Amino acid sequence: MAKRKRLTAPNPAFLDTPAPETKSMFSAPSKAPIADVARDASASAALNELTDTMARARDEGRMVVQLPLDQIVMDHLVRDRLVVEETEMRTLMTSLRSRGQQTPIEVMQLGDGRYGLISGWRRCHALSLMAEDDRNDTPTVLALLRRPEEASDAYLAMVEENEIRVDLSYFERARIVAKAVEEGVFAMERTALQELFHAASRAKRSKIGSFLPVVRALDGHLRFPHALGERLGLGLAQALTDDPGFADRLQARLTGAERDTADAETAVLTKALMVQNQSLKGGSETKSDAEKPAFRDETIGAFTLRRHGDGTLSILGAAWPKRMESDLLMLLKAASDRVGK
CATH class of the missing domain: 1.10.10 (Arc Repressor Mutant, subunit A)
Known part of the structure; x- marks a missing residue:
């Protein structure tokens, strides 16, 4: 009967090493890669959506932004308010110091980091004076960005705000x-x-x-x-x-x-x-007097009774008959008596 051959390990040192456990050989990763990808994609989508929403709100004038005051072009539009009383301006400055800027100004983008002022000139002017008093080199202003389609829309916005806020x-x-x-x-x-x-x-x-x-x-x-x-x-x-x-x-x-x-x-x-007005009145009276006829005649038979502009009367016509002089004298005497009364 043939002897069986004894099998020996190629490397006897392997016999001294304990066999690995089955579980350790096939251990799963702590987190599945697909979950990481899904989570990152969701976070990125949410961030992009938030960014787009804020950008639209900013561009559509629904979000208040803080802008450097020196980037505001104050005379972009011809202003309707010509003069601001010092007392009124000081009152506005006091309010801004105590409560802050409660109402944002309205601006439009001009490019190169500049913004044209639509409404809020008094607030900008007050903030500028406050910056000078406080020696603040970088004053800012709260603003809403507008995108008027026409220049007329910008003027209309300015007029409507001042009709409400300014007398x-x-x-x-x-x-x-x-x-x-x-x-x-x-x-x-x-x-x-x-x-x-x-x-x-x-x-x-x-x-x-x-x-x-x-x-x-x-x-x-x-x-x-x-x-x-x-x-x-x-x-x-x-x-x-x-x-x-x-x-x-x-x-x-x-x-x-x-x-x-x-x-x-x-x-x-x-x-x-x-x-x-006195000159015009005098001129009109002079003109009307000049346009009036110097006299007005009324014919009575062979005679003409002329009424002058100053109220005097003249009798014109053929020579006055001698026999009628007494009648005329009596008539004049009676008229004189009536005037005297």
Whole structure:
């Protein structure tokens, strides 16, 4: 019987090493790779969606952004508010210091990191003064980004905000109408008036339109245009319409007058209007008197009774008969007695 061969290991050292456990040979990873990929994809999608949502909100003017004040172009539009009282500005600054900026301004992107101001000029000016007082070199302002399709939309936004927040004078309202036409935003003043003040009553638009002759004559000549009252302004408008030469005389009066206050300027305008009205009245009376005939005749038989403009009477015709002189004298005596009574 053949002997069995004993099998030996190729490397006897292997016999001294304990056999590995079955579990350790096939251990699964702690986290499945597919779960990591799904989680990362979900987070990325959510982040992209949030980014897109915030970008749309910013572009559509639904999100308040903080902008450097020196990037705001304050004179991008012709402003309708011409003068801001110092007391009013100090009150606004006090409110901003105590409560912060409660209402954002409205701007439009101009490119190169600049923004054109649509509404909020007073807030920007107040924040600028505050920065000077506090020696702050990097003041900021809260703003809403707008994307007006037309320049007229930007002007309309400015006018509507100031109609709500600021008590503009009729001169200032009429001036923005004239300037909008001058800037080419509207073709005619009538169109600009209708579009910019479409929410106003017809009577109010009519008064604003009536101030346009005053704006043409006095824009740049008045120091206190916001103080020009409605009644005085309408009177000046009528006088300027009736006599185009009145504009030059009115400007000359303003140039030569001392008017350090609104009351002083109003007094100059009032006096000029009074003189103008008296001149027009005198001229019309002189013209009417000149147009009247010097006398009016009434024929009675062979005689003519002439009534003169000064009230005197003349009898014209053939020589007065001698026999009728006594009758005439009696008639004149009776008339004289009646006048005496």
